[in-house]
C-alpha cells in the first residue's frame with residue numbers, strides 16, 4: 001500500500017484519537033450543502049412533470065398528428081387502428097378544432113370548439129383523470145350535446161340543461177364570411193385546472209364537426225403513450241413510418257415548447273445555484289485542512305525528516321479532502337434522498353404548520369379586534385400541480401452529484417496540500 | 433579498514449535574522465569511520481542542534497562540505513535529500529515526536545513504509561526492534577499510553593528500522609529522569625553496537641558522554657576534542 005494512503009487511513013480512522021473529529025464539521029457542512037442539490041435533482045423533474053402532465057392530458061396530447069387538409073375518412077380509420085397498435089400507445093383520439101362565437105341569454109363569448117369522439121371521456125383515461133366535472137357528465141353521445149369549460153359557463157351564465165347557440169364561419173369566399181348557427185344542449189361543465197383554457201373550451205361531438213369550416217379549423221390525431229416523459233422518440237419514428245407522407249407529427253415538447261423551455265431553464269438555474277452553494281461550502285474544507293495542517297505541523301515535520309517527500313504529503317492532504325468529500329457525499333445523499341422521497345409529506349407538513357400558524361395569528365388578532373380574512377395556504381396550488389409530485393429517483397444524477405462533491409473536495413484541498421508540502425522540517429523541529 | 437563514513441569539512445553556518453547575522457558555527461571539522469559513536473557536548477545555544485540539522489540535510493550550510501559515504505550532502509537537491517533521509521539517516525529528537533494517531537508498532541514501521549518496504553515486512557521488523565528495546569508488550573499502545581522513557585525507546589527503534597548508516601540523536605535523554613535516561617542509553621548503545629551504526633550524539637548528559645568513541649566540545653563555533 002502507498003504510504004500516503006496508509007497514513008491517511010490511520011489519521012482518519014474513527015477508532016483513533018483525533019483527526020476525524022477535526023474534520024467532522026467540514027463533512028457535515030459539505031453533506032448538508034449537498035442536500036438541496038440532491039433534492040432539486042430528484043424532485044425538479046417530477047415537479048415539471050407534475051405541472052406539465054395536466055396540460056398534456058387535457059389538451060395537448062403527447063403527440064399530435066396533423067392531417068393534410070381533409071383526408072379520406074376511410075383511409076383515416078385504418079390509420080387510427082394502425083396507430084393504436086404502436087408499442088406503448090394507449091389512446092388515439094381524433095379531434096377537430098375551430099373557433100366560433102357562443103351565446104346564450106346570459107351573454108356571449110368567443111370559443112375554441114373541440115370536436116372530440118363522443119366517448120372521449122371513456123377512451124382517454126388521462127383526460128378523464130385531469131378534467132374535473134363541475135356539473136353534469138361528459139356525455140356527447142347525442143350529437144346535440146355540448147360540454148363547457150367552467151369559466152365559459154359562468155360567463156354565459158348557463159348550466160346543465162340550458163341551451164346554447166354557436167355561430168361558426170362555414171365558408172370564406174373573397175371578402176365575405178358566411179356563418180351558420182347551431183344549437184346545443186349543455187350536458188356538462190368541466191374544469192381543466194387552467195382558467196385561460198376553461199374560458200375558451202367548448203366540447204362537441206365529432207359528429208358535429210362539420211359545423212367547423214375546413215378552412216377555419218384543423219384536424220388532428222391526438223396520441224397518448226404510457227410515459228410522455230420517456231422514450232417518446234421511438235414512438236414518433238414508428239408513427240412516421242405508418243403515416244402517409246403528407247402527415248406531420250409534433251411531440252408535446254414541440255407544442256408546449258415555450259412553457260416547457262421556461263421550466264427547464266428554471267430547473268437548470270436552480271441546479272446551478274445549488275451547485276454553487278456546494279462549491280461555497282467546500283471552502284470549509286480548505287479552512288479545515290489548513291487548521292489540520294497547522295495542528296499537525298510537528299508530525300508532518302517528523303514525517304519529512306524521515307524522508308516523506310513533499311509529493312507524498314500533498315497526496316496525504318488530497319486523501320483528507322477526498323475523504324471529507326466521500327463522507328460528506330454519503331451524508332448529503334442520505335439526507336437528500338430521504339427528503340426527496342418524502343417531499344410530498346414535507347410540503348404537506350409545511351402547509352400544516354403555516355396554516356396553523358396563520359390560524360393562531362388570526363385568532364390572536366381577533367382578540368385584539370382585528371379581523372383578517374384569508375384562505376388556507378397551499379404551497380403547490382392543486383389547480384396547477386399534481387396532488388402529489390411524482391418521484392422518480394435517478395441513480396445517475398445521485399452518482400453525478402456525489403462525484404461532483406468529491407471532486408470539489410479534492411480541489412478544495414489543493415491549497416492546504418500545497419502549503420503542507422512546502423513545510424520545511426527544520427522550522428518546526430528547531431523549536432523543540 | 434580505514435574508510436570514512438562522515439566527513440565534515442570547514443563548515444560554517446550563519447543565521448540571518450533581519451539585519452543581524454549570527455555566526456553559530458565558524459569552522460567545524462571532523463570525520464568518523466563507520467560504527468563509531470561521536471558525542472558532542474556544549475552549552476545551550478552553542479549550535480549543537482544546528483550541526484545535527486546540517487548533517488541531516490534539514491538546513492543548508494553557509495560554507496563547507498558534508499560528505500556521507502561518497503555523497504555530498506551539501507550539494508543535494510530536495511529530491512536527493514528526501515532519499516538521503518529515507519535511506520541513510522535515523523533521527524532521534526529530544527522530544528519523542530511520535531505520531532499520536534499511530535500505535536507504537538506503526539510509529540516504528542512508518543519510516544520503513546516511507547521507503548517502500550512491504551507492510552508485513554515493515555511490521556515484522558518493527559516488532560523485532562520494539563522487542564529489543566523491551567517493549568514487546570506495548571506494540572498496540574498509542575504514544576499517550578506510554579511513559580516518557582517508553583516513548584523515547586520507541587523513537588530509538590524508529591530511528592533504526594531503515595537500517596541507516598548514520599543515526600543523529602539530539603539529547604535523546606534530555607527530557608527523562610535519571611532512571612529512564614539510563615535505560616534508554618543502554619538500549620540505544622546496545623543497538624548501535626549490535627547493528628554497527630554510526631551515532632552522532634548531542635547531549636548534556638555526562639554519563640552518556642562518557643560512552644563516546646570520539647568526544648567533542650562545541651564552543652564558540654568550533655569543535656574541541658575532549
Ligand SMILES: Nc1ncnc2c1ncn2[C@@H]1O[C@H](COP(=O)(O)OP(=O)(O)OP(=O)(O)O)[C@@H](O)[C@H]1O
Pocket residue numbers: 430447448449454456474475476477478479480481482483
Ligand atoms: N532558524 C534559525 N534562525 C535563526 N537563529 C537560529 C535558528 N536556529 C537556531 N538559531 C540560533 O542558533 C543558536 C544555536 O541554536 P541550537 O539550537 O543549535 O543550539 P543548541 O546548542 O542545540 O542548544 P540547546 O542545548 O539549548 O538545545 C541559537 O542561538 C539559536 O537561537
Ligand SMILES: [Mg+2]
Pocket residue numbers: 480481482602
Ligand atoms: Mg538543541
